Amino acid sequence: MRIRLERTGGFAGMRREVALDTETLPSDEARKLQEMVNAAGFFNLPEKFPLPERGADYFVYRLAIEAEGKKHTVEISEPAATPELRSLFQTLMKLGK
Amino acid sequence: MCRNKIQNIRISNVGRKAGKKPVIERIPFQCIVPPHMLKEIAKRGDPKQRELALKHLMISERIRGRREAFGEFYVATSSGAKCLNVFDAKNGQELPGVQVQDPANSTDEAVKEAFGGADATYDMYHDVFERTSIDDKGMCINSTVHYEEKYDNAFWDGRQMVYGDGDGKLFNRFTISIDVIGHELTHGVTEHEAGLAYSDQSGALNESMSDVFGSLVKQRALNQTAAGADWLIGEGLLTSNVNGKALRSMKEPGTAYDDPVLGKDPQPAHMRDYQKLSLSEDNGGVHINSGIPNRAFCITAMEIGGYSWEKAGKIWYITLRDRLRSRSNFQDAANKTYQVAGVMYGSGSKEQLAVKKGWSTVGITVKTK
Numbered sequence: 357m358r359i360r361l362e363r364t365g366g367f368a369g370m371r372r373e374v375a376l377d378t379e380t381l382p383s384d385e386a387r388k389l390q391e392m393v394n395a396a397g398f399f400n401l402p403e404k405f406p407l408p409e410r411g412a413d414y415f416v417y418r419l420a421i422e423a424e425g426k427k428h429t430v431e432i433s434e435p436a437a438t439p440e441l442r443s444l445f446q447t448l449m450k451l452g453k
Numbered sequence: 454m455c456r457n458k459i460q461n462i463r464i465s466n467v468g469r470k471a472g473k474k475p476v477i478e479r480i481p482f483q484c485i486v487p488p489h490m491l492k493e494i495a496k497r498g499d500p501k502q503r504e505l506a507l508k509h510l511m512i513s514e515r516i517r518g519r520r521e522a523f524g525e526f527y528v529a530t531s532s533g534a535k536c537l538n539v540f541d542a543k544n545g546q547e548l549p550g551v552q553v554q555d556p557a558n559s560t561d562e563a564v565k566e567a568f569g570g571a572d573a574t575y576d577m578y579h580d581v582f583e584r585t586s587i588d589d590k591g592m593c594i595n596s597t598v599h600y601e602e603k604y605d606n607a608f609w610d611g612r613q614m615v616y617g618d619g620d621g622k623l624f625n626r627f628t629i630s631i632d633v634i635g636h637e638l639t640h641g642v643t644e645h646e647a648g649l650a651y652s653d654q655s656g657a658l659n660e661s662m663s664d665v666f667g668s669l670v671k672q673r674a675l676n677q678t679a680a681g682a683d684w685l686i687g688e689g690l691l692t693s694n695v696n697g698k699a700l701r702s703m704k705e706p707g708t709a710y711d712d713p714v715l716g717k718d719p720q721p722a723h724m725r726d727y728q729k730l731s732l733s734e735d736n737g738g739v740h741i742n743s744g745i746p747n748r749a750f751c752i753t754a755m756e757i758g759g760y761s762w763e764k765a766g767k768i769w770y771i772t773l774r775d776r777l778r779s780r781s782n783f784q785d786a787a788n789k790t791y792q793v794a795g796v797m798y799g800s801g802s803k804e805q806l807a808v809k810k811g812w813s814t815v816g817i818t819v820k821t822k
Contacts, residue, residue: 364733365740370700409611413607431733
């Protein structure tokens with residue numbers, strides 16, 4: 357599973373990127389990521405979400421995942437994301453550091 | 454005869470809509486001193502008269518704006534009580550979290566800073582701009598600290614302010630810099646007033662308004678003049694591991710940091726470097742292109758001299774409150790701040806020329822007609 361996460365916005369307005377291939381990760385970490393991707397229902401999410409009507413300084417994410425011949429990209433701002441998707445973002449950002 | 458305690462008069466349309474019958478009194482329009490007279494007094498009166506005339510001019514501008522919006526208007530007295538609450542998310546996602554008792558005297562630095570920053574911001578809006586809280590109706594200002602774990606952000610969720618602790622490696626806690634707090638609270642003010650749409654140029658203008666008033670809260674807390682201020686946003690927020698002094702520089706956009714991990718401050722300082730980005734990139738670069746109007750404000754304030762909140766701040770505030778709309782762009786902001794400066798300080802005044810210079814320095818020519 358190849359994953360690429362881009363995070364922009366937030367108060368700081370800094371761009372952060374994480375790119376990884378689960379093949380290169382220890383098997384337990386790879387399995388955990390696979391479970392999180394499944395839990396977030398990632399491949400069934402729409403590609404784009406409308407901008408929140410209220411609020412400011414939230415993070416904006418673009419997540420692209422390629423697995424088993426499927427490729428999907430989702431663009432979403434933090435307030436629109438489910439807790440499962442947010443957990444996935446957090447885990448990926450930590451792996452990138 | 455106009456009432457002297459004009460700051461206690463509050464316009465309420467909400468209560469009327471809700472069918473409530475609060476303490477409401479109607480005042481006739483002719484009670485307001487005509488703006489052209491106020492303008493004359495503002496220009497020619499002695500210092501005390503000028504200050505009073507400017508105050509009334511601000512109020513009458515406001516009433517005209519509301520009258521246009523609602524057709525008729527009612528005036529209600531406000532309770533006037535300051536209401537500031539701090540909550541602790543205890544590193545979770547639930548908002549607002551657990552309320553902290555006596556936040557002013559907390560031993561938790563983040564709690565104390567969130568309270569103190571909200572207090573200073575409330576006071577600036579109240580004492581300088583005669584605004585009672587975020588909605589100008591005295592709503593409680595709620596802040597949550599310790600949001601999630603090592604969360605590298607602060608945001609306004611449409612109802613309240615939220616602060617993360619930072620990861621400790623690159624970012625310190627987000628309450629550390631008082632202008633961050635003024636910035637977040639101003640997002641609430643903007644939502645209640647101009648309602649600047651949070652994408653592309655109107656979004657960058659929205660961001661800039663938050664930086665402008667955030668910086669003014671800091672300058673006022675430190676008693677700094679425009680010349681003495683550092684014009685930095687988020688000073689102290691980056692740890693010593695990072696090569697940078699702050700997150701943004703209003704005076705010199707693009708120079709706040711240059712670091713191997715975080716990259717270089719991407720803010721443009723001139724329209725020629727405006728970055729047209731997709732919505733999936735920071736809503737079209739709202740935190741990036743804000744450097745342009747930020748610098749226009751900084752130059753205006755430096756040109757006028759003295760305390761930035763006294764004149765430049767008032768021009769920007771009246772513009773935000775009464776003249777900008779959801780899709781206003783930089784050019785609109787330039788034209789409107791120029792117009793407002795003319796109304797407040799006179800056509801061709803030093804203040805109005807300073808506004809013109811501020812915008813022309815960043816590549817925007819004010820249109821006078």
